Amino acid sequence: MILDSIRLQIGIVRALAFRDQRERISKSPFGAPGLLLEPLLFVVIILILRLLLRVREIEFMNPVLWLASGFVVYYLFTKIAIKALTGIARSQRLADLRRIRPLDFLIAGAVVELQIYGTCLFFVVLAVSLFQWQILVADPGAAVLLFLLVAVTALGVGLTSLIVGHRFKVFKFVVEVVIKQLLLWTSGLFYVPPMLPDNARALLLWNPLLHGIELFRHAMQPTYPIPGISLSYVLIWAFVSLGFSMLSYGNNEQLLAADEPRAES
Amino acid sequence: MTLNFDRQTGPRALSALGESFQSVKTFRLPARSKITPLSATVLLIAVAALYAFGLGRARFKVTSDFLIRQPMPPGTLMPTVLGPLTGSPSVLGSLEDGRYLAFYLHSPEVMRRVFLRLLAERRYARRLPDLLAGLPADANRDQQLAFFRRQVQVWPQDLSGVIQLTTTGLDAQTALLLNQLLLQEARLFVNDMNQTISRDQLGFAQEEVLRSRQRLDQATAKLDAFKSRYGQLDPIQESAATSGLITALEASLVNLQVEEARLKRQFRDPQAPEVLVVTDQVQELQKQIQKERASVVSPGGKALNNRATEATKLQNEVIFATENLKASMLAVENSRMESQRQLKFLVMLSDPQAPEVQDWNWRFQVFLGVVGGAIVIWGVASFLLGIRSRV
Numbered sequence: 001m002i003l004d005s006i007r008l009q010i011g012i013v014r015a016l017a018f019r020d021q022r023e024r025i026s027k028s029p030f031g032a033p034g035l036l037l038e039p040l041l042f043v044v045i046i047l048i049l050r051l052l053l054r055v056r057e058i059e060f061m062n063p064v065l066w067l068a069s070g071f072v073v074y075y076l077f078t079k080i081a082i083k084a085l086t087g088i089a090r091s092q093r094l095a096d097l098r099r100i101r102p103l104d105f106l107i108a109g110a111v112v113e114l115q116i117y118g119t120c121l122f123f124v125v126l127a128v129s130l131f132q133w134q135i136l137v138a139d140p141g142a143a144v145l146l147f148l149l150v151a152v153t154a155l156g157v158g159l160t161s162l163i164v165g166h167r168f169k170v171f172k173f174v175v176e177v178v179i180k181q182l183l184l185w186t187s188g189l190f191y192v193p194p195m196l197p198d199n200a201r202a203l204l205l206w207n208p209l210l211h212g213i214e215l216f217r218h219a220m221q222p223t224y225p226i227p228g229i230s231l232s233y234v235l236i237w238a239f240v241s242l243g244f245s246m247l248s249y250g251n252n253e254q255l256l257a258a259d260e261p262r263a264e265s
Numbered sequence: 266m267t268l269n270f271d272r273q274t275g276p277r278a279l280s281a282l283g284e285s286f287q288s289v290k291t292f293r294l295p296a297r298s299k300i301t302p303l304s305a306t307v308l309l310i311a312v313a314a315l316y317a318f319g320l321g322r323a324r325f326k327v328t329s330d331f332l333i334r335q336p337m338p339p340g341t342l343m344p345t346v347l348g349p350l351t352g353s354p355s356v357l358g359s360l361e362d363g364r365y366l367a368f369y370l371h372s373p374e375v376m377r378r379v380f381l382r383l384l385a386e387r388r389y390a391r392r393l394p395d396l397l398a399g400l401p402a403d404a405n406r407d408q409q410l411a412f413f414r415r416q417v418q419v420w421p422q423d424l425s426g427v428i429q430l431t432t433t434g435l436d437a438q439t440a441l442l443l444n445q446l447l448l449q450e451a452r453l454f455v456n457d458m459n460q461t462i463s464r465d466q467l468g469f470a471q472e473e474v475l476r477s478r479q480r481l482d483q484a485t486a487k488l489d490a491f492k493s494r495y496g497q498l499d500p501i502q503e504s505a506a507t508s509g510l511i512t513a514l515e516a517s518l519v520n521l522q523v524e525e526a527r528l529k530r531q532f533r534d535p536q537a538p539e540v541l542v543v544t545d546q547v548q549e550l551q552k553q554i555q556k557e558r559a560s561v562v563s564p565g566g567k568a569l570n571n572r573a574t575e576a577t578k579l580q581n582e583v584i585f586a587t588e589n590l591k592a593s594m595l596a597v598e599n600s601r602m603e604s605q606r607q608l609k610f611l612v613m614l615s616d617p618q619a620p621e622v623q624d625w626n627w628r629f630q631v632f633l634g635v636v637g638g639a640i641v642i643w644g645v646a647s648f649l650l651g652i653r654s655r656v
Binding site for chain 1: 420421422423426427629630631632633634635636637638640641644645647648649
């Protein structure tokens with residue numbers, strides 16, 4: 001019975017994810033490749049900027065992988081979190097299907113983001129590995145686990161913000177600003193965190209995404225230095241945010257459903 | 266349950282989601298096939314779990330940390346604004362040495378020496394039920410080298426310059442012994458590398474000293490032979506003395522000429538005996554001066570000027586050879602001091618210890634690696650297949 005429920009849940013999420021993916025492809029100006037282009041373009045632009053500005057080389061690991069891992073994981077987090085903050089209203093068309101909960105849309109959206117950014121990173125790693133003729137991911141299991149943990153954290157944070165934001169609009173706004181603006185500069189995308197002065201690093205270490213990104217890089221290259229970075233911190237953020245969001249969601253689902261306009265026809 | 270879902274939602278719902286479900290089904294294998302992608306994945310993960318947590322033999326890891334340092338005079342370490350350690354020369358030096366060391370410790374020579382002392386064929390022999398771990402009995406040299414490289418990891422830490430040496434063994438003692446043997450090799454490498462450079466530099470400087478000494482001996486011998494040949498202690502001084510003599514004679518000549526002129530005015534007859542005596546003296550003195558001058562410059566005479574020039578040349582050669590010898594001896598001393606200063610040391614930060622418990626990391630790494638690989642394949646494949654079905 002439970003197994004059937006799980007299978008049904010997986011089926012719903014898969015179907016919604018597929019629907020979401022098709023919707024995105026149809027909206028993307030470049031079709032399916034357009035979904036992968038955005039994070040890749042950022043990596044390419046930053047690489048060109050680095051070349052033009054003659055920035056000192058990142059000696060700790062391959063610079064393309066370093067940049068790609070930072071941007072892709074960052075994009076994964078922000079997209080899932082922002083979608084969790086704003087995603088339900090777009091799905092009103094299926095709101096009268098009682099079996100499909102708002103949470104299903106969020107999970108499906110997260111799955112699609114995972115697929116897009118996972119594929120993107122997979123191709124980058126593949127290309128760099130082929131270019132160097134060397135496998136560049138030392139611990140793929142840990143890398144995938146961290147990728148999933150970042151997604152779970154994003155889902156938890158986004159969902160919590162959505163629910164709390166229904167009661168306090170300011171909170172939602174603040175979280176959105178933090179996710180969209182602050183995280184870009186505090187997640188180690190443009191600098192190597194171990195190279196920062198201790199007092200600046202101590203402040204940045206509050207950011208769980210920084211831990212996720214740095215651990216992800218460390219999983220690819222075990223010699224990448226990660227002073228002060230902790231897997232436990234990422235795990236605590238992932239489980240606490242998800243647990244808190246599920247708790248809030250369980251208590252507020254009716255509220256959320258009532259907030260949504262009824263489906264037409 | 267899918268039917269329940271359909272009954273609940275009704276035909277209208279199905280029409281909304283039906284297309285999506287149908288699309289998902291398009292990349293499933295046909296129903297007749299007993300092996301579905303899902304079952305194959307589950308099987309793969311189950312096999313990985315069985316191997317990682319059941320059949321796989323225990324691995325033991327031993328880690329040691331060390332630095333390669335050279336004594337630095339105080340005051341040469343300059344802290345940088347960003348990261349006080351990263352820019353320091355000692356860290357960079359250790360890091361650079363560590364990178365060379367990583368290559369060296371993975372070299373076939375090191376493997377040959379270490380495996381010989383370790384009795385690797387026996388210690389790493391494969392045993393049932395785990396036929397993946399260990400060294401095959403009939404492994405050739407390439408396989409042995411590849412296996413050896415998998416057991417030894419040398420990681421120079423970029424930030425601190427610390428070199429981390431991790432060795433893996435199928436029992437605790439093997440891992441420890443391998444680590445200790447490699448540390449010995451690392452010490453040999455660091456000392457040998459420095460000693461070879463210092464030895465070469467010192468040898469070259471010592472050869473230069475010998476060469477300078479020979480040159481000085483030759484120059485001195487030439488000068489002595491020259492002096493012996495002409496029976497002169499110092500041709501330059503002799504030449505100077507002759508010049509002095511000529512000068513003195515010329516002074517006397519001037520005095521006599523003055524006296525002659527005075528007498529000519531005193532006596533009316535220039536043939537007076539008093540005048541003639543002085544005139545004869547003047548003429549004799551002039552002849553003597555001419556003779557002395559000729560003896561200095563003419564080849565038939567003493568040829569003092571030529572001898573003085575040659576003597577100067579020979580003396581210059583001696584002086585140059587002496588200076589050269591001094592410089593060479595200084596270079597030997599400098600080279601010896603430099604070799605002392607640049608001698609590098611392997612500073613142990615943590616000694617290898619025999620592990621009491623097995624390493625569990627590899628088990629999780631294998632299992633999570635397979636799960637992660639399956640997730641990546643599923644994610645990428647379903648994404649790409651989804652795009653294809655859209656096209």
